[in-house]
Amino acid sequence: MSQSNITSSLSSHVPSHILGYPRIGDKRQTKFALERYWKGKQDKETTRQAIDQVFNANIQHQINADLDIITTGDFAHYDLVLTQATAFGVCPERFKGAKQLDTFDRQFYFARGRDHTGKLEDAAAWQMTKWFDTNYHYLVPELAADEAFSDLDFSEIFKQVEDAKAVLAANNLQDKTLKVVLVGPVSFLYLATSKLEHKLQHLGKLLPVYAKLLNELGEKGVDWVQLDEPILALDLDPTWQQAFERAYNGLQQTPPQLIVACYFDSLGNNCNIACNLPINGLHIDLTRSDNPKQYALQVIDQLPIHKVLSLGVVDGRSVWTTDIAKYQQLLIEANERLNGTKSIEHERLWVGTGASLLHLPVDISLEQLPSELEGKLAFAKQKLFEVALCAEVASGEVSSEQVAAQTKAINLTPLAGKAEVRQGQFDERYAKQQQALNLPLLPTTTIGSFPQTSEIRRARHQWNKGEISDSEYQQLIKQEIERCVQNQQKLGLDVLVHGEAERTDMVEYFAQYLEGFWLSSNGWVQSYGTRCVRPPIVVGDISRPNAMTVEWTTYAQSLTDKPIKGMLTGPVTILNWSFAPSDTATRDILRLQIAEAINQEVNDLQQAGIKIIQIDEPAFREGLPLKKVEQDHYWKQAVSAFKHAASSANEQTQIHTHMCYSSFHDCLPHIQNMDADVITIETARSGLQLLDAFKTDKEQDGHQGYRNAIGPGVYDIHSPRAPDSEAMQVVIEAASKYIPVERLWINPDCGLKTRNWQEVTEQLTNMVEMTKVVRQKHLV
Numbered sequence: 001m002s003q004s005n006i007t008s009s010l011s012s013h014v015p016s017h018i019l020g021y022p023r024i025g026d027k028r029q030t031k032f033a034l035e036r037y038w039k040g041k042q043d044k045e046t047t048r049q050a051i052d053q054v055f056n057a058n059i060q061h062q063i064n065a066d067l068d069i070i071t072t073g074d075f076a077h078y079d080l081v082l083t084q085a086t087a088f089g090v091c092p093e094r095f096k097g098a099k100q101l102d103t104f105d106r107q108f109y110f111a112r113g114r115d116h117t118g119k120l121e122d123a124a125a126w127q128m129t130k131w132f133d134t135n136y137h138y139l140v141p142e143l144a145a146d147e148a149f150s151d152l153d154f155s156e157i158f159k160q161v162e163d164a165k166a167v168l169a170a171n172n173l174q175d176k177t178l179k180v181v182l183v184g185p186v187s188f189l190y191l192a193t194s195k196l197e198h199k200l201q202h203l204g205k206l207l208p209v210y211a212k213l214l215n216e217l218g219e220k221g222v223d224w225v226q227l228d229e230p231i232l233a234l235d236l237d238p239t240w241q242q243a244f245e246r247a248y249n250g251l252q253q254t255p256p257q258l259i260v261a262c263y264f265d266s267l268g269n270n271c272n273i274a275c276n277l278p279i280n281g282l283h284i285d286l287t288r289s290d291n292p293k294q295y296a297l298q299v300i301d302q303l304p305i306h307k308v309l310s311l312g313v314v315d316g317r318s319v320w321t322t323d324i325a326k327y328q329q330l331l332i333e334a335n336e337r338l339n340g341t342k343s344i345e346h347e348r349l350w351v352g353t354g355a356s357l358l359h360l361p362v363d364i365s366l367e368q369l370p371s372e373l374e375g376k377l378a379f380a381k382q383k384l385f386e387v388a389l390c391a392e393v394a395s396g397e398v399s400s401e402q403v404a405a406q407t408k409a410i411n412l413t414p415l416a417g418k419a420e421v422r423q424g425q426f427d428e429r430y431a432k433q434q435q436a437l438n439l440p441l442l443p444t445t446t447i448g449s450f451p452q453t454s455e456i457r458r459a460r461h462q463w464n465k466g467e468i469s470d471s472e473y474q475q476l477i478k479q480e481i482e483r484c485v486q487n488q489q490k491l492g493l494d495v496l497v498h499g500e501a502e503r504t505d506m507v508e509y510f511a512q513y514l515e516g517f518w519l520s521s522n523g524w525v526q527s528y529g530t531r532c533v534r535p536p537i538v539v540g541d542i543s544r545p546n547a548m549t550v551e552w553t554t555y556a557q558s559l560t561d562k563p564i565k566g567m568l569t570g571p572v573t574i575l576n577w578s579f580a581p582s583d584t585a586t587r588d589i590l591r592l593q594i595a596e597a598i599n600q601e602v603n604d605l606q607q608a609g610i611k612i613i614q615i616d617e618p619a620f621r622e623g624l625p626l627k628k629v630e631q632d633h634y635w636k637q638a639v640s641a642f643k644h645a646a647s648s649a650n651e652q653t654q655i656h657t658h659m660c661y662s663s664f665h666d667c668l669p670h671i672q673n674m675d676a677d678v679i680t681i682e683t684a685r686s687g688l689q690l691l692d693a694f695k696t697d698k699e700q701d702g703h704q705g706y707r708n709a710i711g712p713g714v715y716d717i718h719s720p721r722a723p724d725s726e727a728m729q730v731v732i733e734a735a736s737k738y739i740p741v742e743r744l745w746i747n748p749d750c751g752l753k754t755r756n757w758q759e760v761t762e763q764l765t766n767m768v769e770m771t772k773v774v775r776q777k778h779l780v
């Protein structure tokens, strides 16, 4: 379509906005400020000033990109769900005295289980869970049976409104449209835990809180409130669907206009409900839809004519520049449909990000890009300009040529399908392996990493800066491996590891050796609280030019007669913890390419005499699509990628895998299908119910239980304390009810890299002692 006939009927300018922005700051200022504050090295005022600067910059960036609607309220010091729950007066009973703290300090007490001012006693931190299918974690509000949502304190939310207004005023833009982001009431309850039979029973008390908050935001001159209802992307049962109507009927009298946002997937069966809520606008995410045009038009058809529709076309989870050409026609058509024949005063089409930009690194201009990536990548700050451009495209202000020039996609060569499986049946393999390895009953092992000491981190830093040579660095790593192997021998563990001293991160380490990944130097993304990760970026076909772990693993093996377990990260986890295209077909190819690389590594380790190889898959469940219809495909692909990675192992080589901090109840059959010889799994933290999933109870629902070997984590590695022998025995005894002792292993919950050597030594000493006791019991 040429530009002239695009603009003819339309004089409107389509407003642009975002759903949210990273809070960490372009140089992780928020993280550093908070960590200094918690350590008592910086007072509250200085800390807040540092964070306010990040906040103000976030508003200023939106202004600089010329966005029409300025978004605030999405900023959180730890997590947005936590901020909101704290503002609503949620305070689990065990946090005695928490109300003495202001809401700024109280949220940290809840999240960390520790009052950094030292006045209040430690208590178990709020549970943390993955935010839908992202690697971001939110804090789960715990609602009491009689939760009153009293003691409201909206000051942190209001401060963001005032601060945003001040930045606008400083730019002489007092009249700009201001939008506040809140988690909507239905998703808020869905994500919480409650002592009541049904969480929706809290709705009656919660709605007046929202109404009050919205009212007060209206009084402060806020034009719009974006109520995030991401659960609209899930397959909801009728009770939850109906809750939407009830909730929004209860809110409709409020003065700011309301827009409900659904992201991470399409509305699916909830489309009709979402379109007809008594609100002023609806936001949908087109970036996760296979057929964005059909999806947008379907919503346009159903949306009552006075309502605003916000189309999310800039992917808040992709580091690639937006393929605007893909959306051009759709945006123009949507504009015509929504605004063309209107008798309504306001613009009915908005253009925005699919989801919040929270899940992206902040600024690509801080990177030294290789020339082939020049112009291809866009982080959060760059996405702001893309949003503005998309709005112009929708308004018909940009020619197709200009749009085409913008797009630079990643091209992949489809893989000639290699998805092999291992030889042999588990029972036979396992018998051969255990015999060859000569292991005792209930063998003891660890999950892979040992303490990452400050010396190692300092050495790596110096090496990266070129201050120490390659050989000096390698020497230091070797010394660390020696110490690690010797210590494990002293502890009397049965299967040893090299300790992962050379790894910063279990995904980044492999990505740096693999062809097809690019590593940023500053591309940090918030994972939870002040913890940030730097996901590698897939830039092309993935392959393995050289062995990645063989040297360190064989060095460790040369130091001991006990078996050293080689340590690899699995293909599913590497892909899930990287930035890669979001479409299923591309991801399926990439996962198998990574699987092939790991397969080659398994082969090399085996050739070099390593008898046990662990392929970690902590993120195995994380990429599970939100919609049930797509889940089977995912499981199939994930399992076959893992199996391909392991398939170069011969029958005598024992393959382990490890998973943690995920819910396993719905994935047991898939874990079984992975057919790892041994799975070590976190159990101490998620409670023993987790073991129920592994039951070998043939009576029940024809459920077969888990047939391979398993090492249930016997203690929580997050605690610095030495675990209690009895508590560990409880785990083993519980597991042995379901799984024959011959197939049980003893290990901690997860890697030990965040602990120090003293803690690790005490903990593992207890674990080995406990094992001796339990072994005696089972041998007699």
Ligand code: GLN
Pocket: 447, 448, 449, 500, 506, 567, 616, 618, 658, 659, 660, 750, 751, 752, 753
């Ligand atoms: N092998 C890794 C380690 O021990 C596993 C980490 C994880 O499960 N996240 O650190």
Ligand code: ZN
Pocket: 447, 618, 658, 659, 660, 682, 749, 750, 751
């Ligand atoms: Zn783990």
